[in-house]
Amino acid sequence: MPTEKPLDRIFEQFLAAPKIFKNRDVLRPTYVPDELPHREKQITKVGMILASALRGGTPSNIFLYGKTGTGKTVVAQYVLKHLKEKCMEFNVPVPITSYINCRIVDTSYRVLAHLCSDVGVSVPITGLPTDTVYDKFRKSLDEKGQLMIIVLDEIDQLVRKNRESANDVLYDLTRINSSLENSKVSIIGISNDLKFKDHLDPRVISSLSEEEVVFPPYTADELKDILIQRAKIGFNEGVLEYGVINLCAALAAREHGDARRALDLLRVAGEIAEREGSNKVTEKHVRLAQKEIEKDTVSEVLETLPIQSKLVLFSIYLLEKHRASEINTGDVYAVYQNLCRYLRMDSLTQRRVSDIINELDMLGLVYARVISRGRYGRTKRIKIGVPLNLIGDILEKDPRIKGVADYVPRIT
DNA sequence: TGTCCACTGGAAGGGAGGGCTT
DNA sequence: AAGCCCTCCCTTCCAGTGGACA
Structure with a gap:
């Protein structure tokens, strides 16, 4: 069979090109190197706490704080990896470890479902009462008779999105040891955001952060x-x-x-x-x-944004593009409603749009700050947070947005 | 000094879409 | 099939508020 010529050339060119990388995977954020420079202090502290597992003890729960890219996750994984190796070396039962990124696994139910699957129980994606899933987890963990170390990465995301149920689950997990006969649980919580403690039940805070380790930039x-x-x-x-x-x-x-x-x-x-x-x-x-x-x-x-969020963002974009001197929630909502009218779509309430603006802020697409204009009320001052043309170019790829691309907002 | 604006953001709840148990 | 329970997205309602202005 003759092979496809152009593709052949691409592959050959690739092979002929000078070799830059020896191993590109070591440059990915998921790679755990053999040594972590400038994190010796944190490694020692986490290591000392987890070491009690080597004597069959239950390590204290730990909280790791620090901004993104300060090595929290990698330190946790590094220490766990070495702990497991030591356990094997000394013939101590190796703890079960569970790593959960709460940005992805972002509801209490899903966290529990994830924990279940890590102890070998499969549960449906939805349908069961959360309590049932918790019980299943507790029972099958207890049957294992092992220590389980749970890493909850970006735990602030979980708490932010579902304050009530997250508090419940975290409360249950921190108390689980008293209802386990043969197994024990230790939790490592990781957060970018110090302020998120405000949203936590004080009882959860105290038991979750028995030990704290701070990661400076x-x-x-x-x-x-x-x-x-x-x-x-x-x-x-x-x-x-x-x-x-x-x-x-x-x-x-x-x-x-x-x-x-x-x-x-x-x-x-x-x-x-x-x-x-x-x-x-x-x-x-x-x-x-x-x-x-x-x-x-x-x-x-931008591409994965739901249409309503796209419309809200596009409204802000239009206002900025047409040089509105300042952009407030009310202005955005007015433009947004007009866009919806043109597109013959139902518009959301201002309450919801206000939340969407906050979501866009969290994604870093806009800056939204609450300000007071005295007599003229309190509102959010909004600015686009990424290059303007990028937003226009990408959003207009959406056929619905394209239909209102030429809309000119009334600037007040 | 009090008023009052234009919202904010919490709370509760509805209903659609999903799946479980009995 | 009925009765639950889940999540997600949204509405409705409303008390609360920082600060310019009278």
Whole structure:
């Protein structure tokens, strides 16, 4: 059979291109390296707490705080990995571990369902009463007679989205040990957001954060060390031009010392260089990578937005595009209602739109701040948070939005 | 100093879409 | 099939509020 020629060429070109990466996976955020520079203190503390598992004890619950990309998740995974290894080495029962990212597993029911599947019980996606799922989990865990360490990553997301039920589940989980005869549970909670404690039941806070570990942002120098370490195993020797690592570190340090961002920059810069067929990664590639990363994350978020959120965002976009001096909830709602009328769609209430604006703010697409204009009331002052043309370009791909693309809002 | 605006954001609840148990 | 229970998205209702203005 003759093969397809153009594709052949692409593959061959790829193979012929100079090899930039030795192992690109080590530059991904999920990779757990053998050493974590500048996190020795945190590793020691978490390690000391979890060590009691080696003597058959129940480690205290731990809370890890710090902004994104400060190494919370990776430290937790690193310590757990080594703990398990030690358990095997000393012939101690290896704890069951469960890692749950609450941004994805974002309801109490789903958290419990996830825990069930980690102890080998399958439960339906929906349908059962939450209590039943909890009981199933408790029973089958108790049958195992083992320690279970549960990592709840981005736990603030769970609490933010369902305050009542999240409190219930967390309360139950922190008390579960008193109803277990043969097994024990330890919880590692991870959060980006310190303020989220305000939404938690005080009893949950106290038992969840028996121990607390704080992760400060990395400085530019620390980021540099991390990048150098990963670059050694990730890139072939000599492909990184002088200054590339410094630039990645500097750019990421500007964003509250985010190591994930730094690694992404380095990886994407490498990928761009590879695509170009260049045999060196240069500072120019890093700059391009920065643009590409922003564009990718923004467009992915925008494309998956539900239509109502798109319309609200588009209303804000139109107001900003036509140079409204300031944008408030009321203005947005008025434009939004007009757009809905043109599209012959039912419009949501202002209460809901107000929430949607908050959601857009959380996604980083807009900035919304509550301000008071004195006599003229309290409202949200809203600004677009990403490049304006990007929003227009991507939203107008939606045929419904395209239908109102030329709408000109009345500016007051 | 009090008033009052334009909202905010909490609380409760409805109903559609899903799936369980009996 | 009936009776529950779940989530998700939304509405309705309403007390609360920061600060410009009279």
